[in-house]
Amino acid sequence: MRVALVYPEVLDLARFKEQRKEFPPFGVLYLAATAEAAGHDVTVIKVSLDDHVRDFTAFEAIAFTIPSSATYGIIRDCRRDSSYGRDPLVLVGGVHPNFYPEQTLADIEPDAVGIGEGEDTLLELLARADTHHFDDVAGICFQRRGRPGRTAPRTLMRDIDSLPLPARHLLPVEDLVMTDRLSSTDLRMAHVMFSRGCPFPCRFCAASQTRIQYRSGASARRELADMVDRYGIEGFAIVDDNFIVNKNKVRDICAHITDLGLKWSALSRVDTVDEQLLADMAAAGCLEIKYGMESGSPNILKAMRKNITAEHIRRAVHWSRTAGINVKLFVIHGYPGEDLTTTAETMELLADLAPEIDRVSLFRFVPLPGTYVYDHPDEFGLRHTSSQPGWDGDWSQYHIHHNHRHWWGTDEEFAAVQTGYEQLSAMVDSLWPERHHPHQPSTSH
Numbered sequence: 310m311r312v313a314l315v316y317p318e319v320l321d322l323a324r325f326k327e328q329r330k331e332f333p334p335f336g337v338l339y340l341a342a343t344a345e346a347a348g349h350d351v352t353v354i355k356v357s358l359d360d361h362v363r364d365f366t367a368f369e370a371i372a373f374t375i376p377s378s379a380t381y382g383i384i385r386d387c388r389r390d391s392s393y394g395r396d397p398l399v400l401v402g403g404v405h406p407n408f409y410p411e412q413t414l415a416d417i418e419p420d421a422v423g424i425g426e427g428e429d430t431l432l433e434l435l436a437r438a439d440t441h442h443f444d445d446v447a448g449i450c451f452q453r454r455g456r457p458g459r460t461a462p463r464t465l466m467r468d469i470d471s472l473p474l475p476a477r478h479l480l481p482v483e484d485l486v487m488t489d490r491l492s493s494t495d496l497r498m499a500h501v502m503f504s505r506g507c508p509f510p511c512r513f514c515a516a517s518q519t520r521i522q523y524r525s526g527a528s529a530r531r532e533l534a535d536m537v538d539r540y541g542i543e544g545f546a547i548v549d550d551n552f553i554v555n556k557n558k559v560r561d562i563c564a565h566i567t568d569l570g571l572k573w574s575a576l577s578r579v580d581t582v583d584e585q586l587l588a589d590m591a592a593a594g595c596l597e598i599k600y601g602m603e604s605g606s607p608n609i610l611k612a613m614r615k616n617i618t619a620e621h622i623r624r625a626v627h628w629s630r631t632a633g634i635n636v637k638l639f640v641i642h643g644y645p646g647e648d649l650t651t652t653a654e655t656m657e658l659l660a661d662l663a664p665e666i667d668r669v670s671l672f673r674f675v676p677l678p679g680t681y682v683y684d685h686p687d688e689f690g691l692r693h694t695s696s697q698p699g700w701d702g703d704w705s706q707y708h709i710h711h712n713h714r715h716w717w718g719t720d721e722e723f724a725a726v727q728t729g730y731e732q733l734s735a736m737v738d739s740l741w742p743e744r745h746h747p748h749q750p751s752t753s754h
Contacts, residue, residue: 311350313368317380318357332500332548338475343428346473353479361387366394375403378678381704388417398438402427408679410450411457421451425463470528491544492597492635498544499536503529507550510614515679523558526565544572553577556586563593572596579625580617587632597635605658606651626665635667643674643726645689645717652729669741675712690717
C-alpha cells in the first residue's frame, strides 16, 4: 500500500528568527520505519503554514501527525485544501489528538484518530483499509453509528528495542545532520531518541505518556554506529524529555557507546543525577546537560509540582561542572503566581550559579493544551482557553515563540509579570550574551 505520512515543519525555538531547523519528527520516522518493515511503500511529506496544499491522489492511505496544538491549524488546512484519490484511508495522530481525539475527529474528519503509542495501531488500521472495521483496533477514536467512540486503550509495548530504527532515509540529509547545534561546538551531529515518556507531574508540561520506556545500550549503539557510517556524524543530541531517570539504563547506554568516540548532550531533571553517574556520562562523551531549573522561587517550584529545590539545582550544576560537563539551564517565567518577589529569587539563584553555567534559555509561560494548568482554568485564573466563553477556535495562539499574551491574573498582576520578565531577561542577556530567546518548550525536563 502507498502510504503518505504528513507532518508540520517546526523551526528550532532557540533560533526561530534564523529559520533554523528543529530536530526531525521522530514519531513520524518510527511510524514510517514500522510501515516499511511491514511491506508498505512510504513517503514522508513536510508541510508548513504557507505551503500546505498537497496532491495525495497517488496514496491509498494518508496519516497526518499533529505534534503540538500550535500546529493544529496547519494540518487542518492541509487536510481540507489538498486533493485525494478515491476513498483513501485518512488517519490522524500526535500530541494534540492524544488529548482531544473527539474534537480532532470532528474538525479534520479522518477515518480514525490514534491515541497513544502509534506503531502497532498504524499497522492494524492499514490492514483494515478496505473494510474500515476498526472496532477491534485498540487506542483509536472513530465514528461509530454516527457518533464518536473510543476503543480500549492500547497497552504500551514492553520492548521498544523491537522497533526498527527511524526511517531517516526518507528525509533529506539537511533535515537530519547539522552543525552549530551541540553545545558550543561545530561538530557534525544528529539527534536521537533513546527513551519515551516522562513520569513526573509538572503542571506546565503536556506529556501524554507517564511511563518511561528505555532502549537498550546495544540498540543505541546500533543506531549511532549506523549514523557514523551513513552520515559521518561526530556527535549527537538526545532529545528525550527526561533521559536521566533510570540510572542503570543510562549507564547501560553509556557503556555501549563509549568506544564510538562521539560527543553528546542530553536533557535531565536536576534531582535525578549524582556525581558518579555524571562521571560515567562524561567518560562516555557527554559534553553538555540541559537542566530544567524553571525557577529559583520555592513557591513557584512548589506550585508547578516540580518537586525540586534550589539545593537540587545547585548540586546538579556543581556536580556536572566537576565532571567536566557543560551546563545549560531552562527557566520558565510567568507561571501563575509569578511576581516581582519570585522573579528576584530566580535572579538571585542564577547570579549565584553564573560562574558554573554555560548557557541559559529563558522561556515565557504559555498554558499549553493538555497540561494540568490548561485543564483547570478557574484554579489559575486563566484566559483564552477552549473551555471558556468566547473561545475563537484558534489553537495557533498556543505557540511558544515570542508569546506575550496576558494568560492569567489581573491587569496589575500581569503588569508585574511583564516588569519581572524584562528585568530577568536583561540580566540573562548580560551574563550569557550568546543566549537565544525561546519562550517555552512543549514539554519539561
